[in-house]
Amino acid sequence: MAVIKKKKDKALPAVNTSALPDIVFMLLFFFMVATVMREVDLKVTVNKPQATEIQKLERKSLVTYIYAGAPRQKYQDKFGRSPRVQLNDSFASLEDIQPFVLQEREQKSEEDAAMMTMSIKADKTVKMGLITDIKLQLRKAQALKINYSSNQPKNVQALYDSE
Amino acid sequence: MARNKRAIPEINAGSMADIAFLLLIFYLVTTTMDTDKGINRKLPPYDEELVEDPPPIKERNIFTVLVNSNDQLLVEDEYLTIAELRTKAMEFIDNNGDGSCEYCQGFKVGTSSDNPDKAVVSLQNDRGTSYGMYVKVQNELVAAYEDLRERYAQEKFGRSYRSMNEDEDKEILKEIKLAYPQKISEAEPLNIGG
Numbered sequence: 506m507a508v509i510k511k512k513k514d515k516a517l518p519a520v521n522t523s524a525l526p527d528i529v530f531m532l533l534f535f536f537m538v539a540t541v542m543r544e545v546d547l548k549v550t551v552n553k554p555q556a557t558e559i560q561k562l563e564r565k566s567l568v569t570y571i572y573a574g575a576p577r578q579k580y581q582d583k584f585g586r587s588p589r590v591q592l593n594d595s596f597a598s599l600e601d602i603q604p605f606v607l608q609e610r611e612q613k614s615e616e617d618a619a620m621m622t623m624s625i626k627a628d629k630t631v632k633m634g635l636i637t638d639i640k641l642q643l644r645k646a647q648a649l650k651i652n653y654s655s656n657q658p659k660n661v662q663a664l665y666d667s668e
Numbered sequence: 669m670a671r672n673k674r675a676i677p678e679i680n681a682g683s684m685a686d687i688a689f690l691l692l693i694f695y696l697v698t699t700t701m702d703t704d705k706g707i708n709r710k711l712p713p714y715d716e717e718l719v720e721d722p723p724p725i726k727e728r729n730i731f732t733v734l735v736n737s738n739d740q741l742l743v744e745d746e747y748l749t750i751a752e753l754r755t756k757a758m759e760f761i762d763n764n765g766d767g768s769c770e771y772c773q774g775f776k777v778g779t780s781s782d783n784p785d786k787a788v789v790s791l792q793n794d795r796g797t798s799y800g801m802y803v804k805v806q807n808e809l810v811a812a813y814e815d816l817r818e819r820y821a822q823e824k825f826g827r828s829y830r831s832m833n834e835d836e837d838k839e840i841l842k843e844i845k846l847a848y849p850q851k852i853s854e855a856e857p858l859n860i861g862g
Contacts (some may be wrong), residue, residue, distance in 0.1 A: 526681065528690035533695060540699035555798040556807035558814055559705040568704065575801075624704060629800025632792050636802070637857050642715035653803050654706040664804065665751035 540566060549591050555664060556605035556628040556655040567620050569609045571602070573635055573653075574628035588631045590639065602642040610648075626654040707806055727777050731760045731789045735805055737796025737860065750804055757812035760846065761787045771820055771847060784816075784848050792855040809852055816848045 551574045555569060562568050570592040576584040580596075590597050592605045610618045623643055627636060660663055733753070734742040741748045743756055763780035764772035772784065781787035789809055793802055814830070821829035821844050832841055 516716070522685070523681065526684035526688050529685055529692055533688055533692045535694065535848065536695045540695065542699055556707055558707060558807050558810040560708050562706070565704075604847070622708075624706060626753040627799050629798060629803070632795060633797040633799060633802050633857055634795030634830040634859070635674075635862040636799055637795065640711060643820055644711050647713070649711040649713060651711055652706040652708050653806065654704060655803055655807075659706065664807075665749070 516644050545570075545591075545594050546573075547572060547577070547591070548596060549576055549589060549627055551626050551639070552628050553626065554653070554655045556653075556659040557657065557661060557664070558656055559644070559657060560632075562624060562652060563623060563667075567613075567617055568595055568622050568624050569606070569648075570624050570626055571639060571640065572626045575630075587636050588628065588635055599642055602639065603646040606643065606648045608644040618652070621631075621648060622650045622652055623648050624652045650662050690735070707803065707810060709806070723787060726766065726782070726786075728779055728788055729786045729788055729857050731757060731787065733789065733791045733805060733809070735791075735793040735801060736799045737794040739798055739801040741805070750801075750808060753805065753808040753817070754812050757789065758816060761789075761812065763787075763814060771823065780852070789849045790855060793857050795857050795859045797857070799817055806852075813848055813850045817844050819842055820847050 533549070549572050551572055574591075575586055575588050576596070583597055589656055590599065590602070592601060597605070606623070610621060615619060625636070627640065640651070671717055715849075716792065732742075732744060734788065736742070741750065741753065743753055744760075748756060760780050761784050761807040762772050763774035764776055765774075765780060766782040767776065769785075774780070791805065791809065793805075817862060818829045821827055821832070821840075823841060824844075827840075834841070
């Protein structure tokens with residue numbers, strides 16, 4: 506034909522990557538919104554028990570955590586091996602629980618304070634004596650909504666086999 | 669001059685993606701997405717003096733679950749394993765001894781509960797019981813109620829109780845919970861096997 510197309514050189518044109526930062530930023534913002542910072546660094550070992558009838562704790566702002574378990578290896582020289590309570594970032598005694606709950610409650614708005622949930626994250630080997638003491642302190646502090654933090658087992662049958 | 673005529677060169681944005689990736693990875697590492705899950709319970713309010721006269725409950729309406737410091741179960745004076753607890757509890761709640769519960773399918777045994785409304789599960793553990801065992805027992809007792817509610821929902825509404833929405837099916841959920849009210853009472857723990 507009359508029109509003669511000039512063949513360009515056959516090398517593939519470079520892929521346009523100018524939108525790549527946009528995509529990555531989008532991902533970044535997603536993660537910033539959807540995740541939360543790690544709350545505390547655990548000083549006790551918490552190997553959560555397993556249960557099937559569990560409910561999600563919806564609003565993180567309403568939840569206050571109490572950890573219980575044996576101190577980690579590096580704290581064992583100082584604090585021994587018997588299970589201890591951890592509040593925020595430090596070891597605590599049972600007497601500290603009440604002031605802790607009151608302080609947490611004060612930081613929340615009035616309607617949120619009524620909905621406050623205490624999440625007990627305890628190791629499954631902890632004896633019930635300690636847990637009962639914690640529960641008594643919570644009752645005295647009028648923090649009555651509690652949640653026994655547990656994991657959904659991958660194999661439900663395994664729940665019954667361990668005996 | 670020739671130099672001034674040149675346009676300002678474009679800023680090289682090629683490394684922008686690298687910077688964004690770096691930030692992204694930082695967030696991936698320092699944050700968590702796992703939602704907390706667990707068994708919700710409500711504690712009884714603390715009272716200085718003990719209630720003098722607890723309301724009398726007939727012996728047949730109480731389902732006693734004892735857990736000792738070796739994590740062994742004693743249910744209604746009978747040694748049980750954790751796998752049997754759920755069925756046993758369901759039989760007790762669903763027994764319908766006085767025949768007033770129309771939706772129950774129990775065996776109407778004379779020594780078991782009158783109706784689901786009167787049935788109380790009483791749990792007592794030792795101070796030496798492990799927390800893992802305690803959660804397991806709680807889980808089974810809650811599961812017994814949940815299974816009964818599920819059955820009721822399927823028969824009455826033809827829908828799954830567990831998939832119902834808190835906001836949309838408020839009335840239905842209320843009715844189901846009223847049909848099988850969850851009554852689990854916890855006694856002060858013993859201190860035998862300390």
